[in-house]
Amino acid sequence: ETKIVSVDNHIDNLASYQQAVDILEKGGVVAFPTETVYGLGALATDERAVQQIFAAKGRPSDNPLIVHIGTKEEVENYAIDIPETAQLLMDECWPGPLTLVFHKRPGVIAENVTPGFQTVGIRMPDHPVALALLKQLGAPLAAPSANRSGKPSPTEAGHVYTDLQGRIPMIVDGGRTGVGVESTVLDMTTAPPTILRPGGLTREKIESIIGPVNAESNTPGGEAPRAPGMKYAHYAPESPLFVIELNKELIRNAVASLHTEGKKVAVICPDEFAHGEADWYFSFGTLHDKDAMAANLYHAIRKCDETDADVILATETDVHGVGAAVMNRLNKAADGKRFK
Numbered sequence: 001e002t003k004i005v006s007v008d009n010h011i012d013n014l015a016s017y018q019q020a021v022d023i024l025e026k027g028g029v030v031a032f033p034t035e036t037v038y039g040l041g042a043l044a045t046d047e048r049a050v051q052q053i054f055a056a057k058g059r060p061s062d063n064p065l066i067v068h069i070g071t072k073e074e075v076e077n078y079a080i081d082i083p084e085t086a087q088l089l090m091d092e093c094w095p096g097p098l099t100l101v102f103h104k105r106p107g108v109i110a111e112n113v114t115p116g117f118q119t120v121g122i123r124m125p126d127h128p129v130a131l132a133l134l135k136q137l138g139a140p141l142a143a144p145s146a147n148r149s150g151k152p153s154p155t156e157a158g159h160v161y162t163d164l165q166g167r168i169p170m171i172v173d174g175g176r177t178g179v180g181v182e183s184t185v186l187d188m189t190t191a192p193p194t195i196l197r198p199g200g201l202t203r204e205k206i207e208s209i210i211g212p213v214n215a216e217s218n219t220p221g222g223e224a225p226r227a228p229g230m231k232y233a234h235y236a237p238e239s240p241l242f243v244i245e246l247n248k249e250l251i252r253n254a255v256a257s258l259h260t261e262g263k264k265v266a267v268i269c270p271d272e273f274a275h276g277e278a279d280w281y282f283s284f285g286t287l288h289d290k291d292a293m294a295a296n297l298y299h300a301i302r303k304c305d306e307t308d309a310d311v312i313l314a315t316e317t318d319v320h321g322v323g324a325a326v327m328n329r330l331n332k333a334a335d336g337k338r339f340k
């Protein structure tokens with residue numbers, strides 16, 4: 001059975017955290033909130049514990065996990081050759097939605113955290129519950145997103161429960177996550193550094209601190225992505241999803257034409273667009289608020305899965321700021337499909 005333990009900032013949660021710590025110290029897994037999405041954690045130094053993450057998620061075992069730490073200083077324990085630019089990023093952006101990939105210090109982190117890799121991805125999450133858990137545990141947590149492989153990442157405890165009930169012993173419920181898309185993965189072993197996965201921390205922010213970086217192209221047929229997670233079909237809703245231009249007339253016509261084919265339609269769009277003939281509307285938040293779009297994206301996709309829509313239409317945004325991460329995830333969910 002999967003136990004859900006609620007924590008908040010207004011009560012003394014030590015006893016709740018201790019339950020999670022007890023499970024983790026015995027080599028079990030626990031789901032917990034971060035500022036991006038919920039993670040499924042296990043002791044990063046315990047190979048058998050880490051193996052349970054792959055088993056619970058149904059995750060391909062060649063896909064490396066991110067190591068979560070509770071203090072910046074710990075990075076030295078697990079990584080070597082940390083460049084000056086990384087120090088600047090850690091000073092400014094940690095805790096926060098930025099995973100830095102370094103050469104790994106041999107023999108500390110369990111082999112199956114970074115299967116076949118000489119590198120390790122590390123981040124310090126910016127969430128009071130994640131930080132309290134890491135502090136009370138006093139050890140690093142390997143943690144991927146706490147969804148079944150191929151499902152959208154969980155942004156609330158209920159999503160974790162839907163995907164992993166009966167497969168994990170505990171979910172620490174800290175409410176809805178704030179950022180809503182996963183961390184930016186930045187490879188610090190290349191010169192200049194390379195964004196392997198766009199995420200919650202924007203490229204513009206990174207470049208304002210350390211200057212120009214490369215971005216891995218994830219276009220189909222492009223260079224093989226080096227963040228192995230990027231090659232899997234991710235975030236796929238149960239019905240086909242099409243990205244559509246943010247244009248009221250275009251959306252109205254699309255819904256009408258799908259209806260003449262006898263199809264039921266769910267539309268994910270800003271509040272200002274959520275009126276009309278579609279069978280369901282789910283919100284991206286206020287028009288032109290990309291942070292809200294990121295925060296609502298996975299929730300909205302999961303809501304569509306609860307309907308019997310035959311087609312999902314989701315409005316697009318530009319790729320500036322967190323729009324890069326939103327459109328990366330949306331294009332994956334759509335498998336590149338656009339409604340024209």
Ligand code: TXA
Pocket residue numbers: 034036037038039040063064065066097099101114117119120121125143144145146181182183184185196197226227228229230
């Ligand atoms: O926001 C997040 O990053 C969340 C929360 C829980 O921290 N975690 C997360 O983990 O999204 P996961 O496992 O779903 O995605 C990790 C991504 C994958 O694309 C993986 O391939 C990449 O990071 N990655 C991890 N370690 C790497 C490494 N050493 N080299 C290259 N890519 C790495």
Ligand code: MG
Pocket residue numbers: 144145153
């Ligand atoms: Mg994931």
